[in-house]
Amino acid sequence: MAIPRPGEKVRGSLSGSPINALFDLLGRRWALGILWQLDTPSTFRGLQALCGGVSPSILNARLKDLREADIVERSSVGYALTARGRELRALIVPLGAWSADWSADLFGVERPGMRDRVAAEGATDL
Amino acid sequence: MAIPRPGEKVRGSLSGSPINALFDLLGRRWALGILWQLDTPSTFRGLQALCGGVSPSILNARLKDLREADIVERSSVGYALTARGRELRALIVPLGAWSADWSADLFGVERPGMRDRVAAEGATDL
DNA sequence: CCGTAGCGCTACTAAAACAATAGCAATGGG
DNA sequence: CCCATTGCTATTGTTTTAGTAGCGCTACGG
Numbered sequence: 001m002a003i004p005r006p007g008e009k010v011r012g013s014l015s016g017s018p019i020n021a022l023f024d025l026l027g028r029r030w031a032l033g034i035l036w037q038l039d040t041p042s043t044f045r046g047l048q049a050l051c052g053g054v055s056p057s058i059l060n061a062r063l064k065d066l067r068e069a070d071i072v073e074r075s076s077v078g079y080a081l082t083a084r085g086r087e088l089r090a091l092i093v094p095l096g097a098w099s100a101d102w103s104a105d106l107f108g109v110e111r112p113g114m115r116d117r118v119a120a121e122g123a124t125d126l
Numbered sequence: 127m128a129i130p131r132p133g134e135k136v137r138g139s140l141s142g143s144p145i146n147a148l149f150d151l152l153g154r155r156w157a158l159g160i161l162w163q164l165d166t167p168s169t170f171r172g173l174q175a176l177c178g179g180v181s182p183s184i185l186n187a188r189l190k191d192l193r194e195a196d197i198v199e200r201s202s203v204g205y206a207l208t209a210r211g212r213e214l215r216a217l218i219v220p221l222g223a224w225s226a227d228w229s230a231d232l233f234g235v236e237r238p239g240m241r242d243r244v245a246a247e248g249a250t251d252l
Numbered sequence: 253c254c255g256t257a258g259c260g261c262t263a264c265t266a267a268a269a270c271a272a273t274a275g276c277a278a279t280g281g282g
Numbered sequence: 283c284c285c286a287t288t289g290c291t292a293t294t295g296t297t298t299t300a301g302t303a304g305c306g307c308t309a310c311g312g
């Protein structure tokens with residue numbers, strides 16, 4: 001699957017504006033999870049484990065997408081975020097705290113201090 | 127498709143942690159776009175148009191997901207974000223500015239002032 | 253050398269999600 | 283009653299994702 005290009009049509013419809021291109025990309029399965037887990041660089045198999053055993057085919061496809069989009073790159077220590085990717089990740093980090101509240105309110109799940117850990121450390125093991 | 131519940135397995139794998147449940151939800155097609163467009167309440171067909179003509183079946187499915195997740199609700203003026211949904215949307219608004227930069231750098235697309243408009247007004251017509 | 257282990261990744265099949273189109277029941281004018 | 287609009291379902295066909303197996307490569311230790 002080609003990465004969505006602003007200015008062209010994006011998967012079936014839409015104006016192809018930048019935000020929609022981004023949403024198309026991030027709306028693919030595991031894209032957000034990969035971004036989240038790549039806080040620290042990981043090997044392919046390491047990342048696969050972090051993502052709960054995603055199938056390698058889809059992991060590879062998503063990594064390819066994210067590399068073409070200049071969000072992820074291969075380094076000596078495995079896959080890592082680019083500078084731009086780190087900026088993007090910084091924007092989605094607050095979702096961690098939001099999801100903790102959401103989960104607690106909606107499902108009654110509670111994990112004391114989780115909010116603060118996320119806010120303070122950007123913990124990835126939610 | 128059932129909404130992802132923290133604590134249970136999420137679509138095939140993962141730990142079922144809150145952030146992963148959220149990523150599962152937002153990783154479905156149009157979920158992010160709907161959140162983005164629901165800045166102002168819209169009717170079903172209005173929202174469909176805003177999203178570039180999404181098919182009604184998938185729009186309906188996504189609205190159902192988002193309503194079960196207490197992110198979207200039906201009001202007298204159509205579909206609208208809940209209080210929680212507005213909080214979530216606020217977190218993704220910065221993606222608009224990021225996507226504008228990303229698009230400009232990666233594809234050479236340029237629209238003067240877009241960044242500022244997004245930052246100042248939260249423009250949705252990117 | 254040879255076996256073993258880890259790595260990145262491809263191939264294949266089955267299941268699920270999504271897209272596209274048509275159209276129905278309900279509501280509210282004119 | 284007629285017509286337009288709305289929310290939505292039904293149906294069909296395509297695309298994407300899941301799940302599993304395993305190949306080629308590199309780097310060991312023996």
